[in-house]
Amino acid sequence: MADNPPRQTDLSATPWVERYRPKSLKDVSHQGEIVATLKNAVETNRLPHLLFYGPPGTGKTSVALALCRQLFDPSQIRRRVLELNASDERGISVVRDKIKQFASLAIGSNASSKAGKKFFTKGGTAKDPDDMDVDAEGEIKKYPNPPFKIIILDEADAVTRDAQAALRRVIEAYSKVTRFILICNYVTRIIEPLASRCAKFRFQPLPVESMKERIRYIAEQEHCKFEEGKEDEVINEILSLSEGDMRRAVTTLQSAHSLSCGADEVIQKDAIAEMAGLPPPALIDTLIKTLQTSNFDNMKNFVMENIVLEGYSAEFVLSALMAKIIVMEDVSEEAKAKIAIQAAQSDKNLVDGSDETLQLLTVCSLALGCLKSRQ
Structure with missing residues (x-):
């Protein structure tokens, strides 16, 4: 009974970027070809090592996390997925110790991990807990739970060249039990032997209409107030400042909303530019x-x-x-x-x-x- 209020507090304190991050591949907008290819790889169980590159805020990390959520049961994600930010951990020691150790661990069989754990649906059919999850339509979702782990290396272009050279050997040695997802802004900073081992996907800047639709949806959900008849002007100002970066656009909207959180205060166009540090x-x-x-x-x-x-x-x-x-x-x-x-x-x-x-x-x-x- 005492757990409910803290959960509401945690939700309200969550940054909007995380709260409205796509939870599955079908929720990802605009990057249609990439999503379709990944969906096919999931269905056919032929997921290669991946290299996502493109401008910041275009959905690279979101697609990687959504892919993991679609592959693994929620109870398995912590054990199956390792996410590292290479801007903090980019030395060769991290590759030799942390990444290699996680990549070398074998995955137990599904039968042994599910033994003795059966749940029954209303129809009396036995279901394994690792395969049970209910979607928005009330149907039970099934997860492939493939026999490999995933290592997400964000900002991989910040990894030193020596560490990248060591990483290519790790990718080869443990490809049977581990898949790598490398994420970067500049693919030219990834050494060619490492890039050639991955399927490369280029993320394009999001179109204005797609971003505007999403920003308007978030504004409605968060009850943002605008000057009467000037909502489009404010949203256009946010989009012009974000320059195709959806993360920056959502963060700017949240900051503007926080500054105008009074009862009668509204988000103004001039406040957006001033908050962003733009000269008048x-x-x-x-x-x-x-x-x-x-x-x-x-x-x-x-x-x-x-x-x-x-x-x-x-x-x-x-x-x-x-x-x-x-x-x-x-x-x-x-x-x-x-x-x-x-x-x-x-x-x-x-x-x-x-x-x-x-x-x-x-x-x-x-x-x-x-x-x-x-x-």
Whole structure:
């Protein structure tokens, strides 16, 4: 009796990304060819080693977990599935110890694990507990429970090359009792001998309509409030910021809902951009006017006081600045090209860990010179 309230509390505290993660392959949207291929592999009991790659938030981990739920009875998943995040555990010692140890364990026969455990349905038919689960239609679901385990290695492109080389031998040696699912964003960072041992599946960015339908469903389930007649505007703003990343879109919606959790408060479009750290359009317009003054000190003071000290992301500022400059008619095509090349180089430097202030000043200095020469 005392267990019910804590369960409700745990459910409300669960991140929406996990709460609305697809529970089975049929719940996965858009990745139709991949789902159909995996379903066929499950039905024919011919599941190979898998390599999922594609942009973040496109369903790679969700498909892997849904596949495991479809293969194994819920009571078997903890013993049959090992999930590792390679960004935390990516050394060769993990491959030699943790992964190899789990991969080498043999699977007991189904007969011995189910001996003496019989349940009876209303019709009097005996059912094994490992094969019993009731779906939404009230029918008993049966699980293949194949005689192998599954190791899910998430963010496999973060694994060192030496560890990948050691992993390919583990995959070969224990392929009879273990299947591997490698998940990565960049397939080029997986060594070819390892990639050639897996069936590769590319996950495409989710289309806007598919994401919009799912976001609207989650908003309805969580009773999110929007300004009257502006629900589509807010959802479109969330989708434009997420750039095809469903995980980011759901997280943004949850954050916006948390900030507007008052009785009469609603989710506003401007709050989405502010929460994401995007610079307001007025700020970028003022920056361009400052660049057109041809005064380096004014430009530097504006960047330091209104961008850096306000905490805006240099990546977002550069992106918004380029979007404005590209459509300016009083700037030559050559000047636009020079600024775009420098912005691309600075964006790459930011990814590599360069100082944001220096990269902002570098691009703005070049833009200052290009706009000055146009006066």
